[in-house]
Amino acid sequence: MFTPSELERIPKQIERYMRDLEEKILIDVVHRIKVNNEITSTGDNLLYRLKQYGQYEQDIKKYIQSTLKITDAEIDNIFNNAIEVGYTRDKSLYEATGKQFIEYKNNAELQQLVSAIKQQTKNEIRNITQTTGFMVNMNGKKVYTPASQYLHDKLDKAAYEVLSGSFSYDKSIKDTIKELADGGIRSIDYSNGRSINAVTAVRMCVVTGVNQVVGHITQSNAEKLDTEHFEVSWHGTARPSHQLWQGKVFNKKELEEICGLGTPGGLLGVNCYHSYYPFILGISKRSYTDEQLEQMQADENTKIKFGDKEYTKYEATQRMRKMESQMRTQRKTIKLLKEGGASQDDIINAKVAYQATSQQYAKFADKMQLPMERQRIYADGLGRVM
The missing domain is CATH 1.10.287 (Helix Hairpins)
Incomplete structure (x- = not known):
């Protein structure tokens, strides 16, 4: 339905929106610390910090809400347009076998599924943005701090270091920027304290949603075309465990047992850009012979x-x-x-x-x-x- 390169491109625009959000949040922190440093009166400095704690949290919410509006629109675009284009590509298989092909606009069952997964994807992205924070190195241990608390801590720390003379502003701001740039904004799982870069989390969320739809369409097409076989796509620089099965033809059971379909590390799993397609024996032609696959795999694994x-x-x-x-x-x-x-x-x-x-x-x-x-x-x- 989609080539590996197409699957990789699908979430790119949403990644861009999330990077823009990250830039706004990071620059906002830096600007507030800079202004904080320019206020030399201890009393005025304290008043400024107290005001910023609440203001920053409000501004973060505004940044996130603005980003969610455009990411929601992009999710609509992906699931309403890209899915339809990919779905229509399988029409030739129906024509080759004399089976009736249901146009996307008339496929109520598929549209219902797409609508459900589209909303699920939007909700997951909303959850990711609502749990953003920063990674802080405390005594050699990584600690993940909510965005509002991070600014609170940094303003207090910068004020103490600069006003007390223990560190210069250049040293203070350089250390803070290194921390911000290295970690970026993170999506935090508060139940276990683990986090993942928010941009990466959103990309994985979108690809997972698309793969769910692709898997359903592929299985549905196979049933309508009366075939139990599928060809898996091939792409260069695949991870070693995926090289073992990419480009080959399998039945449904083999897809699960050999290719790991349905598991995080297998076909259509986390960061997997492979697809699989209905393969009709006697009609479909393999993209690559076993000999070609063997040679391509050898080329991939030749060390330089x-x-x-x-x-x-x-x-x-x-x-x-x-x-x-x-x-x-x-x-x-x-x-x-x-x-x-x-x-x-x-x-x-x-x-x-x-x-x-x-x-x-x-x-x-x-x-x-x-x-x-x-x-x-x-x-x-x-x-x-x-």
Whole structure:
């Protein structure tokens, strides 16, 4: 129904909205700390801080509500339009077998399912945004703090450090920005204290919802086409456990037992961009022969040396994703240092670090014979930071 690259692109716009939300919240914290530092009177400083505690919480709610309006609209777009396009692609199988194809607009059962999962996805994103906070390193232990409490603590800490003379403003703001940029806004599970980056959480939520619909459509089509077989898609740089079954044909039981369909780590599971399609014996043609799959898998797992390590295609891609994430963090740091009025030395040092990572990224991609995906870096919406 969808190619792996199409599945990966589907949540990109919502990711962008969440990155914009993160930027607003982080810059807001930095601005308030900056103003806090500029108030030199102890009494005035205290009054400012007391006012900010309630004001910040109200502003956070406004940022979130504004983001939810546009993410809800994008969820509607994904489930109302993208799903219909993907669903219609299977029409050729019906024509090849002489079966009747029900147009999407006339498929009341499917539309009811899509509507339910669409609302479920919206609710989950709403829950993610309502539990946002920051990761704080306290005595070597990661502690996740609600956004309003974080500002409360940081304003008090900055006021004490700067007004008492124990630390300079540059030192105080640099430490805070490092903490903000490294962790970003997190979605916190208060029952166990664990958290996940809010952007990642929203992406996984959208892909899970789409996969639920895709799985239902595939099973429904198989029943109507009288087939018990399915072909699984293939894509490069798949995780090793998925390489074992991608591109092959299985029956329903094998999809569950071999491909792990229905499990978090299997087909259509967490961060899986594979799909599977009805396969009609005697009519459908496989995308790849067993020999082609064997050769492609061998190519994927041929190791290439870079520095003192060797990498398969999958391992190289994982390192590239980490470098892209590192560069987004570095770009965020530069932006926040500028917004916070940090010293020019700190800003220049941050730019030098970002430039060094960017050059290393280009060299690594060239050596691994993989395309650079700088759009992943610039998806932060920060524009030029150098």
